[in-house]
Amino acid sequence: MVILKVGSSGDQVEQVQRFLADPARQLYSGAIDGMFGNGTRTAVIAFQTAAGLIADGIVGPLTWRLMFPSATAATTAATTAATTAATTAATTTATAGTPAVGQSLAWRCLSLTGSIETGLPVPGCFGGLSGNFDGQGISYGAIQWALGQGTLAPLFQKLCTQNADVVSAVFGTNAAVFTQTFTQASHADQMTWAIGIQTNNQVQEPWKTQFKTLGTKAECQALQIAMAQDRYNSALSLCRTYGLVSERAVALMFDIMVQNGGISGTVQAQIESDFAALGATADETPKLEIVARRRAAACNPKWENDVLSRKMMIAQGQGTVHGAKYDLAAQYGITLNRAEGL
Missing domain, CATH: 1.10.10 (Arc Repressor Mutant, subunit A)
Known part of the structure; x- marks a missing residue:
């Protein structure tokens, strides 16, 4: 039985890291080192949230089966062929999109256009994240609201003031900095902060995974619907x-x-x-x-x-x-x- 959590190590942890880092998901950008740290845990939580599981950051049997549906824990860890088959099956599922049962037409239209704009299926499109390659600091969300243009800060400000519990749960120890930046800092200071969490115009961990996790939250999606x-x-x-x-x-x-x-x-x-x-x-x-x-x-x-x-x-x-x-x-x-x- 697979139980992987913070402190675990080995080939199975490395396999999970590779799955989460796959371009189809982009949930993890840390080292593929087989060491289950906080970065891996945050990425697992993002995957579990998107899959509708209890988001505890622990890779138990159910989370494992969803990650690697075409192989058992034993054979997947033992053979490269099984790993490849499992990853391919998971990628196909991820890129296929999610039926929007019960969602408003406004949500469905935004998720479609957002998927095209970001290249990410639902719900990943709501957490689409781009760095400062275009001088905009950070662009975020289904239709890439930009910090530099002044269209993104209102989204983050409303999240901080209306959904502080969500911000705290997603950003953890970074929540205070995020909240201060988007409720008190000037536009210039927001841009400085955004550039400061990037390397070569790429948002770094743990911020990257935290932003992507934020997009899976219903509260963040609702605010994006309102903004659109x-x-x-x-x-x-x-x-x-x-x-x-x-x-x-x-x-x-x-x-x-x-x-x-x-x-x-x-x-x-x-x-x-x-x-x-x-x-x-x-x-x-x-x-x-x-x-x-x-x-x-x-x-x-x-x-x-x-x-x-x-x-x-x-x-x-x-x-x-x-x-x-x-x-x-x-x-x-x-x-x-x-x-x-x-």
């Missing part, structure tokens, strides 16, 4: 403009608001002309494809193909973007059913 509400409302307004009523239409318009900022009058006229020529259709898919093509064609030619593949995937309900496969109905519960409010 204006763009969601604009997406609903665009649907009304074009007479579109489906959940998939809202998802497409929301993605346009996030990635492209909207639809110009010139493009609107083109879309309406194409709609008129289309005539009656059985469902909205042909109309959504028109929106996708026309909005992509209005982009800088350098990015047109990228925008087109992204928008057509949403319009058609499935496809591949940046190497990741998407099925909107299965992964995000986004269908051609009529959206609430339309």
Whole structure:
């Protein structure tokens, strides 16, 4: 029976570290040394939280089976082949996305666009983290609010003032510094702090894992939904403009608001002309494809193909973007059913 916790060591600990450090998860960036320390524990908690387990930081039999579903503890630790099979199976599960049962359409739209923006499946997209490579200090969340632009600090400030218990649980001994930085420090000092926890524009441990864990919390996700509400409302307004009523239409318009900022009058006229020529259709898919093509064609030619593949995937309900496969109905519960409010 596998029981790994702080103080454990050996090949099985190293195997867990490699699993958590895999690019599909990015939960651990410490040394792969087979020593179960606080960094490994924090990463295990993040994995358990995302998987809906009791987040105690201990790798017991259930956590082990979820990490390595295609191998028993004995054979996995004993053979490299079994380790490879298990890791591949776990990666497939992680990148497949999570059904959004019971979540609002606003949450589902943000999680879809966030997954595309960050390259991380749900719930990892809500903890998407980028360093100072673009001079913004830190960018964070499903649609990468930036500290440098002043759009990220309000999220962290609200977490500190409204959800202090969550901040304390996630950041532990770092909670006081995090809270002081985002409730009392100036913007300049916030930028200095953000750069100070990075090496080569990469956020270092334990902050990296703590930020990713924060994104799995319902309170953090709810605040991100609230911060994206204006763009969601604009997406609903665009649907009304074009007479579109489906959940998939809202998802497409929301993605346009996030990635492209909207639809110009010139493009609107083109879309309406194409709609008129289309005539009656059985469902909205042909109309959504028109929106996708026309909005992509209005982009800088350098990015047109990228925008087109992204928008057509949403319009058609499935496809591949940046190497990741998407099925909107299965992964995000986004269908051609009529959206609430339309």
